Amino acid sequence: MALNLSQKQEVVAELAEVAAKAHSLVAAEYAGTTVEQMTAMRKKARESGVYLRVVKNTLASRAVVGTEFEVVKDALVGPLLYAFSTEEPGAAGRLIKEFAKSNDKLKAKIVSVEGKLLPAAHVDVLASLPTREQALAMLARVLAEPATMFARVVKAVADKQGGGEVAAEAPAEAEPA
Numbered sequence: 001m002a003l004n005l006s007q008k009q010e011v012v013a014e015l016a017e018v019a020a021k022a023h024s025l026v027a028a029e030y031a032g033t034t035v036e037q038m039t040a041m042r043k044k045a046r047e048s049g050v051y052l053r054v055v056k057n058t059l060a061s062r063a064v065v066g067t068e069f070e071v072v073k074d075a076l077v078g079p080l081l082y083a084f085s086t087e088e089p090g091a092a093g094r095l096i097k098e099f100a101k102s103n104d105k106l107k108a109k110i111v112s113v114e115g116k117l118l119p120a121a122h123v124d125v126l127a128s129l130p131t132r133e134q135a136l137a138m139l140a141r142v143l144a145e146p147a148t149m150f151a152r153v154v155k156a157v158a159d160k161q162g163g164g165e166v167a168a169e170a171p172a173e174a175e176p177a
Contacts, residue, residue, distance in 0.1 A: 011055055015063035015082075018051045022084035025069050025112040026092040026123055030054070030081040032105030041099050049087030050095050054080075068115035075110050075117060089113060093123045 003011065019025070030038070045052035055063075057076040064070050083092035093111070100106045108123040 008059060012059050012063045015053065015055060015060060016065075016067065018084050018086065019064050019067040019069050022051070022069070022086055023089040023113070024085040024092055025072065025110070026083045026085075026096045026108055027072065027076065027080045027110035028083065028096050028100075028106055028108045029078060030106055031079050033103055037099065037103055037106075041095065044098075045083065045095055048091045048095060049085065050091050051082075051084040051086050052095075053082050055082065069112050071115060071117040072110050072112050078109070080109065081106075097123055 033041075042052055044050075057078075057080060060080070060082060061073045061076050064073055083096055085092040093108075096106065096108050100108065108120040111118040111120060111122045113122075
């Protein structure tokens with residue numbers, strides 16, 4: 001369906017707003033993807049904090065001007081599906097990688113993170129980034145490790161010193177009886 005000028009301006013403004021806040025972008029070829037597959041992908045995208053949209057490349061290139069994704073402007077060729085990670089940097093990569101496993105027609109073409117245009121193969125690297133919860137758990141584990149090690153050392157020293165006294169006192173108690 002053709003868009004009039006005001007509708008195109010709305011699409012560009014919406015996409016520019018999302019691009020300004022997004023952590024990463026994955027653009028993928030989707031030609032040959034069924035309606036059911038696209039519906040499932042859109043549902044999963046909403047659940048995982050990914051803004052998923054199919055727009056004309058000219059509108060997308062206008063929308064990314066002035067954002068860190070401006071580097072992809074010249075690479076926007078062919079029918080593309082745009083996935084912007086709005087909550088976690090790796091969310092869009094995980095979404096595209098997950099759906100590409102069951103759909104050979106869905107292929108990542110562009111990956112952009114922190115103002116850098118990366119090859120499509122980097123979708124695997126992006127998908128392997130930990131989620132926010134995983135990153136917080138890893139941080140907590142790293143922060144707790146020194147305290148855990150200190151507690152183990154203190155316990156070992158206490159066992160070594162206290163263990164010798166207990167062993168020496170036990171035979172002394174046994175003799176008077």
